[in-house]
Amino acid sequence: MSRTDAEKHIQRNPHPDFKKVESSRENWDDSLKWNLKQTIKPDWKYGDGANDGGASLKLPHISIDPYEEGRPAVANYKLLISGIIPRPIGFISTRSTDGSSTNLAPFSYFQVINHDPPLFTVGYAGGFDNAKDSLRNLTESGECVINIISEHFIEAANSTSINAPYGESEWSLSGLTPEMCKTVKASRVKEAVFSVEGKLDFTKEYESKATPGKKTGVLAVIEGTHFWVREDAVNAEKNLIDPAVLRPMSRLGGITYGRTTEGVEIPRPDWEETVVKNEEAKKLVKPKVDGQ
Numbered sequence: 001m002s003r004t005d006a007e008k009h010i011q012r013n014p015h016p017d018f019k020k021v022e023s024s025r026e027n028w029d030d031s032l033k034w035n036l037k038q039t040i041k042p043d044w045k046y047g048d049g050a051n052d053g054g055a056s057l058k059l060p061h062i063s064i065d066p067y068e069e070g071r072p073a074v075a076n077y078k079l080l081i082s083g084i085i086p087r088p089i090g091f092i093s094t095r096s097t098d099g100s101s102t103n104l105a106p107f108s109y110f111q112v113i114n115h116d117p118p119l120f121t122v123g124y125a126g127g128f129d130n131a132k133d134s135l136r137n138l139t140e141s142g143e144c145v146i147n148i149i150s151e152h153f154i155e156a157a158n159s160t161s162i163n164a165p166y167g168e169s170e171w172s173l174s175g176l177t178p179e180m181c182k183t184v185k186a187s188r189v190k191e192a193v194f195s196v197e198g199k200l201d202f203t204k205e206y207e208s209k210a211t212p213g214k215k216t217g218v219l220a221v222i223e224g225t226h227f228w229v230r231e232d233a234v235n236a237e238k239n240l241i242d243p244a245v246l247r248p249m250s251r252l253g254g255i256t257y258g259r260t261t262e263g264v265e266i267p268r269p270d271w272e273e274t275v276v277k278n279e280e281a282k283k284l285v286k287p288k289v290d291g292q
Contacts, residue, residue: 010074010077010078012254012255013254013255014254014255018255032259032261033244033261034243034244034247034260034261034262034263035261035262035263036262036263036264036265037262037263037264038264039051039264039266045280045281046274046275046278046280046281046284047280047281047284064079067209067210073208073210073211073216078253078254081108081251081252081253081254082252082253082254083253085250085251085252085253085258086250086251086252086258086260087108087109087110087250087251087252088108088110088111088148088248088250088251089106089107089108089110089148089149089157089249089250089251090106090107090108090110090120090122090146090147090148091104091105091106091107091146091147091148091149091157091160091189091192092104092105092106092107092122092134092138092144092145092146092147093144093145093147093178093186093187093188093189094133094134094137094138094141094143094144094145094186095137095141095143095185095186095187096136096137096140096141097137097140097141099185100167101137101166101167101168101169102137102169102171102178102186102187103133103134103137103169103170104160104169104170104171104174104176104189105132105133105134105160105161105170106149106157106158106160106161106251107122107123107124107134108250108251109121109122109123109124109125110122110123110146113221117223117224118196118223118224119201119221119222119223119224120146120196120198120221120222120223120224121219121220121221121222122146122219122220122222123217123218123219123220124217124218124219124220125216125217126215126216126217126218127205127206127207127214127215127216127217127218128205128215128218129215130215131218133164133166135203135218135220136166137186138200138220138222139200139203139220141185141186142199142200143184143185143186143197143198143199143200144184144186144198144199144200144222145181145184145186145187145188145189145195145196145197145198146195146196146198146222146224147188147189147192147194147195147196148192148193148194148195148246148248149192149248149249150191150192150193150246150247150248150249151247151249151259152191152247153176153189153191153192154249154257156174156175156176156191157174157176157249158257159173159174160173160174171187176189176190176191177189177190177191178190181197181226181228182197182226183197183199183225183226184197184198184199184225184226188228192228193229193230193233193241193245193246193247194227194228194229194230194233194241194246195227195228196224196226196227196228197224197225197226197227197228198222198223198224198225199222199223199225200220200221200222200223201221201222201223202220202221203218203219203220203221204218204219205217205218206218206219229241230245232245233245233246243260243263247259247260248260
């Protein structure tokens with residue numbers, strides 16, 4: 001199945017006339033700014049459990065076998081991308097080895113997994129036999145740039161998810177601005193608040209369990225080799241990026257993106273200070289809880 005056919009099979013867009021549906025919605029609210037709130041239960045203490053008063057314990061769960069007879073793989077895909085949310089988006093820029101073509105595309109199978117060295121994972125749907133342009137360039141050149149998508153270029157970033165033929169660059173369709181890097185030949189997105197130059201560490205190809213022999217995914221691990229942060233977004237020590245400036249976009253299910261406009265701060269508890277010195281908390285300590 002070609003990538004074009006696969007996208008039609010997924011039926012990611014639930015709206016026959018998306019623009020009509022979109023026009024019925026409220027306009028983008030630019031007044032929403034990053035702010036911090038209290039948690040739902042600021043007086044929470046050890047042993048309190050969920051903050052909903054037990055309401056979630058009264059609702060039943062459905063058991064799903066991902067390989068049950070008659071369940072298509074696309075059902076697992078749609079379930080996972082709607083349940084593992086919000087997902088950070090790696091906006092990946094690559095270039096062919098000979099420099100004759102470039103690629104720019106968003107990937108939400110993406111995460112940072114280490115800081116020394118800086119390591120990132122990107123998951124590609126499909127195997128090497130049907131490699132996406134980004135994967136093809138990455139494996140051949142061994143280089144890329146990971147850009148983080150912000151509100152001010154979300155439409156342009158989404159446009160690069162188009163199924164353009166290999167050799168046709170999404171950069172020109174997006175209107176985004178390529179900028180030179182220091183350690184890789186691929187371009188970074190100048191509009192991006194935060195970008196990471198990276199070099200490929202390794203890839204691993206995975207095979208379908210539902211259809212043995214079919215290659216269904218490739219994991220790429222990338223080592224960060226240089227960082228770029230917009231001047232107004234980073235602190236003097238160059239170790240913190242301000243979310244109010246980054247204004248990152250995340251991926252939800254289907255064709256939905258999410259904004260990051262609110263947060264809560266919760267200190268990580270210290271065992272000595274919050275348990276050993278707390279008589280009520282010490283009473284709760286045991287090797288495992290009842291029912292396990």
